[in-house]
Amino acid sequence: xxxxxxxxxxxxxxxxxxxxxxxxxxxxxxxxxxxxxxxxxxxxxxxxxxxxxxxxxxxxxxxxxxxxxxxxxxxxxxxxxxxxxxxxxxxxxxxxxxxxxxxxxxxxxxxxxxxxxxxxxxxxxxxxxxxxxxxxxxxxxxxxxxxxxxxxxxxxxxxxxxxxxxxxxxxxxxxxxxxxxxxxxxxxxxxxxxxxxxxxxxxxxxxxxxxxxxxxxxxxxxxxxxxxxxxxxxxxxxxxxxxxxxxxxxxxxxxxxxxxxxxxxxxxxxxxxxxxxxxxxxxxxxxxxxxxxxxxxxxxxxxxxxxxxxxxxxxxxxxxxxxxxxxxxxxxxxxxxxxxxxxxxxxxxxxxxxxxxxxxxxxxxxxxxxxxxxxxxxxxxxxxxxxxxxxxxxxx
Amino acid sequence: xxxxxxxxxxxxxxxxxxxxxxxxxxxxxxxxxxxxxxxxxxxxxxxxxxxxxxxxxxxxxxxxxxxxxxxxxxxxxxxxxxxxxxxxxxxxxxxxxxxxxxxxxxxxxxxxxxxxxxx
Numbered sequence: 001x002x003x004x005x006x007x008x009x010x011x012x013x014x015x016x017x018x019x020x021x022x023x024x025x026x027x028x029x030x031x032x033x034x035x036x037x038x039x040x041x042x043x044x045x046x047x048x049x050x051x052x053x054x055x056x057x058x059x060x061x062x063x064x065x066x067x068x069x070x071x072x073x074x075x076x077x078x079x080x081x082x083x084x085x086x087x088x089x090x091x092x093x094x095x096x097x098x099x100x101x102x103x104x105x106x107x108x109x110x111x112x113x114x115x116x117x118x119x120x121x122x123x124x125x126x127x128x129x130x131x132x133x134x135x136x137x138x139x140x141x142x143x144x145x146x147x148x149x150x151x152x153x154x155x156x157x158x159x160x161x162x163x164x165x166x167x168x169x170x171x172x173x174x175x176x177x178x179x180x181x182x183x184x185x186x187x188x189x190x191x192x193x194x195x196x197x198x199x200x201x202x203x204x205x206x207x208x209x210x211x212x213x214x215x216x217x218x219x220x221x222x223x224x225x226x227x228x229x230x231x232x233x234x235x236x237x238x239x240x241x242x243x244x245x246x247x248x249x250x251x252x253x254x255x256x257x258x259x260x261x262x263x264x265x266x267x268x269x270x271x272x273x274x275x276x277x278x279x280x281x282x283x284x285x286x287x288x289x290x291x292x293x294x295x296x297x298x299x300x301x302x303x304x305x306x307x308x309x310x311x312x313x314x315x316x317x318x319x320x321x322x323x324x325x326x327x328x329x330x331x332x333x334x335x336x337x338x339x340x341x342x343x344x345x346x347x348x349x350x351x352x353x354x355x356x357x358x359x360x361x362x363x364x365x366x367x368x369x370x371x372x373x374x375x376x377x378x379x380x381x382x383x384x385x386x387x388x389x390x391x392x393x394x395x396x
Numbered sequence: 397x398x399x400x401x402x403x404x405x406x407x408x409x410x411x412x413x414x415x416x417x418x419x420x421x422x423x424x425x426x427x428x429x430x431x432x433x434x435x436x437x438x439x440x441x442x443x444x445x446x447x448x449x450x451x452x453x454x455x456x457x458x459x460x461x462x463x464x465x466x467x468x469x470x471x472x473x474x475x476x477x478x479x480x481x482x483x484x485x486x487x488x489x490x491x492x493x494x495x496x497x498x499x500x501x502x503x504x505x506x507x508x509x510x511x512x513x514x515x
Contacts, residue, residue, distance in 0.1 A: 212449040265453050267485070286485040307486045311456045335449070344445070344477035345484065386448075 045119070047077065047138045048126075055079075056135070065119070065142045067112030077138070082116050084108040093123065097136070101125050106143070117144040157216075161185070164219055167226055169196045171364075176275035177204060180364045181391040182372070184336075190387035191218025192334045195226055197233060202276035205237055208391055209268035210287070210334040212308075221264055225250070239270045239283035240317040243309065247285065250310030265310040269302060269332055275395065280330070281321045285309050288335050288345075291353055293360045295326030299353045302332075329360045329367065330393040336386035337375060364392035397425060405436040405504045407472075407497055413444050414451035426454050430461045430469075436504040437462065440497050442473030452485055459491050468492070468507065472500040 039046060045062040049055050053076045063069045066080050085108060096103040103123045110116055119140040126135040164185075171180040181194040191211030198204055207229055211218040225246065232245045246268070254263035267287040273280055282290065286308030289301035305318035331352075338348035352371070359370045368390045398409040408429065414422050429437045439455065441447075447455075455471070462469045470492035474482065482488065494500040 210449070212453050263453060263457055265449075265456070267449070288484055304484055304486055307456065307489055308452075311453070311485075312460065312490055339446070339448075344480055346476070346480040 043141070045138075045140045045142070047140075049077065049136045049138075051133050051136070053077065053136075065111075065117070065140070066109070080109040080111075082108040082110040084116070097123055097125055107140075117142055118147050119143060160216070160219065164190075164223065167223060168194060172196065172198060172204070176202065176396055177273065178364050178394040178396075179204070179206065179391065180368065181389065182368045184372075184388040185219075186336065186387050191222050192336070192387040192389040193222040193226055194332070194389050194391045195229060196391075197230075199233070199237060202274055203237070204273045204275070204393075205233060206271045206273065206330075206332065206391060206393065207268060208287070208290075208332040208334060208389055209266050209309075210336075210387070210389070211266050212264050217264070221253075221266070224253075225266060237272055238319070239272055239281050240319045242270050243268065243283050243285050243306070243317045244315060247309045247315045248313075251313050254310060263310065265308040267304075267308040267335070269304075271302070271330065271332065271393075273330075273393070273395065277323075278325060278395075279321065279323050281319055283317045283319050285315065285317065286311070288333065288338055289349065290333075291329075291331040291356050292322070292324075293329040293331075293356055294324060295328060297357050297360065299357055301349075301353075324395055328395045329356065329364075330395065331356050331367070331371075332389075332391040334387060334389040336388035337371070337390060339386060364394050367392045397421075402501055403505070404434070404508060405438065405501055406434040407438040407440055407501070409440045409442070411443050413446040415446065415448050416450075419448065419450050419454075422451060423454050426458045430458045435467050436507065437467070437469040438494075438497060438500040438504070439469065439471045440473045440500075441471060441478055442475070442496075445475065445477045447478060447481060452481070452487075455491070456487070468504070470494055470500045470503065472497045 039057075039059050042059065043061055045065045046057070046059040047055055047062055048057040055072050055075055055077065058068075058070075058072060068079065072079050093103045093105075101124065103121075105121060106118055107121050108116055108118050120143045121138055121140040123136060123138045125133050126137055127133050165183070168181065168183055169179075172178065179196055183190075183192055183194065185192070192209070193211075194206075194208045196204060196206040209222065209225060211221045211225070228246060228249055229242070232242050235245070236242060246266075250264075250266055265286075267285060269282065269284040269287040269290050271280060271282040271290065280292065282302045284290065284302060284304040285306050287304050289303045292300040292302060294300070300322065302320060306315040309315075333352075335345075338345055338352060343351065355371055355374055356367065359367050362370065371390060372388075397411065400407040400409070406429065408425060410422065410425075412418055426439075459469050472494040473496055474493055482493065487493065492500070492503065494503065
């Protein structure tokens, strides 16, 4: 058996190497040979230093990643330092190796051509049988492309969030009505949506929906539903009809995925307000009850009458209707507002009703701020589990 | 999770709240039953207090899938908090709900007597 020189980067000697007498080679020789073959052929860069920090061995992948070849033998790893890390960073690495025998993490380094790259590195101390350090082995992978892809994804998500926010309706304020809303996605983008339209001088349509889950798919679905809603409203503003049409659409979207239990569905509440007739009509599909507070402080729940949109092929939606007088408040929200903490959903709704009753005299934005404050939500994403949407309408 | 069998009825006791943390386990367990050979399936939720929206979707989809295969599924052991969630999403409109396992098994046993297996 022929064993190549271990200190070489292996160029020109590697893959063509053959066992010349494999059947007679000792187990020890065979293991050495296999270890060397592995060292020469693995995709990860390997650099071994002695305890003084001088580079003893490198493999072909080291050369592939850094551009340096045998010229680094005898030098220290400073040759590939990027200058992007402080001395404290490296001290922390060596402290960790001294304590745990190993360090893992990302390091920015510099290739021979001066280009910076980031590597995922594992540095391990190799000791003799008495525990005395002999070598430090660094095994690393170039993760620059992955990092770049992650950064691109974050950038895309930031843009998507901006687009999603642009799609939310702007407040309406006139002598008859004042509508405003707040949307807090739990991640960069989410699956809640609110939208309202002024249909004519005295009619308004409000819609709050919650796509199951959150993240990219839910956000895309929410956007798709928004455009669908617009076209449905050209055909009808009758709440039951609006929800039935939307149910058919959502159901057909995911019909082919039913066998995998990976379909999506949407809970939603739709409210039609006529400020001339002072009348509210609504329908809700699997959505937490909207709250209507009249001028005396009495609270009416706008209850769901059917399963969420897209869950079953046909839904029978029942509409609710009532008249109002004086100053009244309507609050619509998604379940993120009530599925928080140890409370049951029923107890959380009761608590919300009390809060809304207490703050009903405030302006619509102030009501939202108070609810979020008292429910202890901050406006920073990733600080709560589910997306939260609140819409308030003050009716005069 | 615990599984019990009673003749052609299988019962799965799910013992933890269904959240983001275990939703994939729940999905896999439910897929096993809906795609399997069991005729009647009872999902017992007795100790649990919360199901997230993805969990609700999986349950609804499982019910619909089983019915397409001429099979049936019910839910038992519903506590107050789950009952409140089910009331909002109107599960009562299309899912059989029972207060305890015995009631669900009795229901399916009666159904078996009405539709004896031909095998």
